[in-house]
């Protein structure tokens with residue numbers, strides 16, 4: 001008998017889901033996005049990445065009855081004291097409007113020289129075995145780089161076109177998806193959880 005464990009991925013972000021689909025190919029596990037299971041997005045009222053990740057994971061686990069994996073992430077810019085940070089998805093006002101968010105970010109950094117355009121992506125993952133799981137598994141990852149003066153590249157999502165990975169000299173939108181997953185905040189966080197996910 002082959003036992004397959006289903007896990008709900010508690011995200012409504014198509015870019016994140018595409019990355020998870022590549023990262024999470026594991027025999028014996030089936031990952032389903034929350035939208036496929038009729039789970040709506042909830043309000044992210046937390047004041048920290050970990051609180052929001054838990055809110056999202058708990059909601060999806062409660063509605064579906066499945067173990068759940070949530071991601072709360074954002075871009076933290078040194079010269080802006082860590083903004084947009086927790087509010088990255090809604091920086092320019094409308095949730096998920098990447099073009100408007102990038103335009104606002106570039107305006108906020110207008111005139112700031114390259115040496116002061118350092119930034120990092122942060123990702124917190126929360127894995128819940130069930131909605132009332134008292135010991136959620138948490139993992140975090142960071143990816144340091146620099147904000148460019150104009151977008152470059154067609155891949156990825158969100159702020160990827162203005163985030164330069166200084167190691168490769170490419171933006172996150174120019175990297176091929178496998179390379180982004182290997183070095184990104186999300187990829188690093190998931191590597192820590194991989195063991196626990198496989199053991200579900």
Ligand SMILES: O=P(O)(O)OP(=O)(O)OP(=O)(O)OC[C@H]1O[C@@H](n2cnc3c(O)ncnc32)[C@H](O)[C@@H]1O
Pocket residue numbers: 010011012013016041044056071072073074075088089096101121156157158159160172184186
């Ligand atoms: O909450 P869910 O439904 O997962 O989707 P979301 O897009 O609202 O996700 P977050 O609340 O975690 O907000 C994270 C935002 O940070 C940005 N972001 C996070 N990871 C990113 C990445 O790998 N590349 C580019 N932008 C990223 C992007 O703007 C995301 O919308």
Ligand SMILES: [Mg+2]
Pocket residue numbers: 044089
């Ligand atoms: Mg969100």
